[in-house]
Amino acid sequence: MTANPLRRFAGQELFSRGSWSETNRVASILRKETVGGAILLVAAAAALVWANSPWSTSYFGLRDLEIGGEPFGLHLTLTLGAWAADGLLAVFFFVVGLELKREFVAGDLRDPGRAALPIAAAVGGMVVPALIFVAVTAHVGDGATRGWAIPTATDIAFAVAVLAVISTHLPSALRTFLLTLAVVDDLLAVTVIAVFYTEDINVGALALVLVPLTLFALCVQRRIRSWWLLLPLALATWVLMHESGVHATVAGVLLGFAVPVVRSAAAGGPEAGPGLAEHFEHRIRPLSAGIAVPVFAFFAAGVSLGGAEGLTRAFADPITLGIVLGLVAGKPIGIFLTTRVLAAVTRATLDASLRWIDVLGISMLAGIGFTVSLLIGDLAYGIASNRDEFVKIGVLAGSLISAVLAAVLLRLRNRQYRAIWELETADADRDGVPDVYQARQD
Template sequence: MTHESPSPPSKSPTLGLGSYAEALRIGEILRKETVGGILLVAAAAIAIVWANSPFAESYFALRDHEFGYEPWHLELSLGAWAADGLLAVFFFLVGLELKREFVAGDLRRPSKAVVPVVAAVGGVAVPALIYAAVNATTPETTGGWAIPTATDIAFAVAVLAIIGSHLPSALRIFLLTLAVVDDLLAISIIAIFYTDEVHTNPLLWALVPLALYAFLAQKHRRFFGLHSWAAWAILLPLGAAVWALVHASGIHATVAGVLLGFAVPVIRSQASGGPTAGPGLSEIFEHRFRPISAGIAVPVFAFFSAGVAIGGVEGFTTALSAPVTLGIVAGLVLGKPIGIVGATWAITKITRTRLDPSYQWIDLVGIALLAGIGFTVSLLISELSFPHGSAEADYAKVAILTASVLAALLAGVLLRSRNRRYRMIEKLESIDADADGIPDVYEHDRDA
C-alpha cells in the first residue's frame, strides 16, 4: 500500500467509503451480525455433533416432527417451519436493507452502485457455471446449480470481526453491500427457478393484506400516532396473512418476507413529521427484528438444516467425491473469488473508475474469499434442490459445511496478514476529525 498522496481524481472512488452516516449505520449492522454469526456457528456445530452421536435418532425425530393446519398447507415439520417461517424474518430484514440501500443509502447513486452490483452478479454467475460444468454428466444433480451462489453475511461478518479489526472500513462496507445485492439475486433465483407450481388464487388473495399492510405502513403515524403497540397489533397479523397465502400459492414463503420489507417506508416525508418526528418505521422494525433474526431465526434454521449424518471417515470421503460436493466446494471456494474479483476488475476498466485508496486489490481478494461462506441461504437452496432425505441432499450439506469452513480459513489467513499490516499503519498514522466529529476522510470523499 502506498502512502503518497494520490493525484486528485476527477470523481470520488466508486468503491469508496460512502457517507459517514452510512458508515455508522453499517457498522452497527455489522456488530449485530457478528453476534448472530457466532450463534449460527454454534447452532450448526451442535446439530452436526448431535446428528452423528449415538442419540442421532432423537435429532432427526425432532427435526421431522410435524404440526400445523393442513387446509392452509401449514402442516409442516419443525425443520420446514424453521426454513419457511423463521427464515422469513431474516428475509424481511433483507427486504428492509435492500430498500434502504437503493432508496436512501449510497446505492441510490449509480456511480456507487454499479461496482458492487456487477461484483455480486459475477459472484453468482461464476459459481453456478462451475457447478454446472462439474455436474454436466450427471443430469440428476444439475438442479443444485444455485447452491454455491449465496453468501452468508452473518457467518462472513463473524469471521471478519475476529480476524480483521484493523482492516479499512471501506472493505467492510463493500462486503455488506455485496451481500445485500447477493441476497436480492438469491431471492430472485428462489422465486423464479425453485417454484414448481403457482396456485393463483391464494397468490391473488395475498395482494389484499399486502396492499393494506403497505398502506398502513406508509400512513402509520396518521393512524397509530405514537402508539407503536397499535401498529404492531395490526401490521403483524397482516404480515402473517401475507406469509400464509404466499406459502399456500407454492412460492417459497421467504419471498413474502422480502415483499413485506419492501412495503415499509424508508424516507419520512414532511407530512409525517419530517426528520424531527423520530425514527421511521423502517428503523423501528430493523431495531426490533434484527436481534430476533440474528439471535433466534437464523441459528434455529441452521440447527435444523445443518444436521447431517456423515457416516464417519468413510462416509465423509464418499461425500467429498460426489459431483454435488465437488461442484459446490469448487463454486464457493474458487468461483466466488474469481467471479467477484474478475467482475470488479472488468467494470473498473470499462468505466475507468478506481478502488478506494485505503485498500488494495489483494484486500478485495480476501473479501471475495470470505464471500465463499455460503451457509444459510445455500442450505435453504439445497433443501429446495434435492428431495428430503436423499443422498444428494446430504452430500450438499456436507459440501456447504466443508466449503464454508475452507473459505473462512483461506480468507482468514490472507486477511489476518493484511490486518497486521494495517495495524502497523494505524500506529504511525491517525485520522483527524473536525469539530463536527466526522473524520476528514469521509468529508473528502463526500466533497470530491
C-alpha cells in the same frame, strides 16, 4: 434517456469512503451481525455433534416431527425443519428487504454510480459458481444440475463473524461493499428461489397475497406500528404465499419492501428522525439474528458424516465437489474479476488506501455460504433426500475452506489495515467526526 450509470465511474475511485453517517450505520449493523454469526456457529456445531452422536436418532426425529393443521383447507402441516426454513427464514428475509430498500433509498448507494459496483459484483459472484457447479455435475444426470444455485449465496453473519475472529481493521469502504454485496446477493437468491424453484403455482392464492400485502403497505405508509394489526396482515401474506407454491420467504422480502424508509412530510420529513424501516429493523434484527437464523441452522446443518468412509464417499460425489468448487473458487473469481473488469471498462481507480489483494480477501469471504445455500439445497433435492447429505457436507466444507483462506489472507494484510484505520479515525480537532471525512467534504 437515462444516462448509463457505469459512465459515472470514469475518473472515480473504487471503494472510496462514503459519508460518516453511513459508515457509522454500517459499523453498527456489522457489530450486530457478528453476535448473530457467533450464535449461528454454535447452533450449527450443536446440530453436527448431535447428528453424529449415539443419540442421532432423536435429532432426526425432532427435525422430522410434523406439527400444524389444515385450517380452511390450507396445507400447514409441516415438519419442524420445514417450519424453520419456510417460517423463520421469512423473518430473516424481512430484515433483508428492509436493509436493501434503505441502501437504495437513503444510503450512499442511492447514487446509481455507487450502486452499480456491488450489484455487478453480486451478479458475477452468482454466475461463475453456478457455471462451475453445472460443469462438474452435467454428466451425472437425474436432475443433478438442479442444485446450480446452491453455491451462489453468501452468508453475511458468518462472513462478519470471521472478520471479528481475525480482528482485522478492515477499511470501512470494503466493509460497506461486503455488507451491500451480501444483501444484493440475498435479493438475487430470493429471485432465483421464486423463479427457478417454484414448480406448481396456485394462481388464486398468489393473487390473494396482494390483499393483506396491500393492507400492510397502507398501514406502514400511514406510520401505523400496532403489532396487533400488522402482525396478522404479515402472517396472512406469509400463509397465502406458502399456499401459492412460491417459497414463503419471498413474502418476507415483499413486506420489507413495503415499509417506508424516509419520514413523510406529514410526519416531519427526514429531519424529524429515522423512518419506520429503521424502527422495524432495530426491533426485528435481534429476533432474526438471535433466533430465526440459528434455529434454521440447527435443523439444516445436522448431517450424519458417517466417519472417514462417509466423508470419502461424499467428496467423491460431483454434487459435493461442485458446491465446494463453486464457493471456494467460483465466488471469489466471479466477484474479483467483475470488479476488475468494471474498473478497466470505466477507467476507475482503486482508492489510494487499498490494494487489489484487499478486494480479493473480501471476495474470498463471500465464499462463505450457509443459510441460503442450505435452503436452496433443500428446495433443489428435498429435505432428507439421498443427496441431502452431499449438499450439507459440500456447503459446510466449502464455507469452512473459504473462511480459512480469507482469514489467512486478511491476517497477512492486518498491519496495512491497521494503518488505514488509524488514518481514518484521526480526530485532531476532537469534534467527534474523523478528519478524513471532513477533508473529503471540504
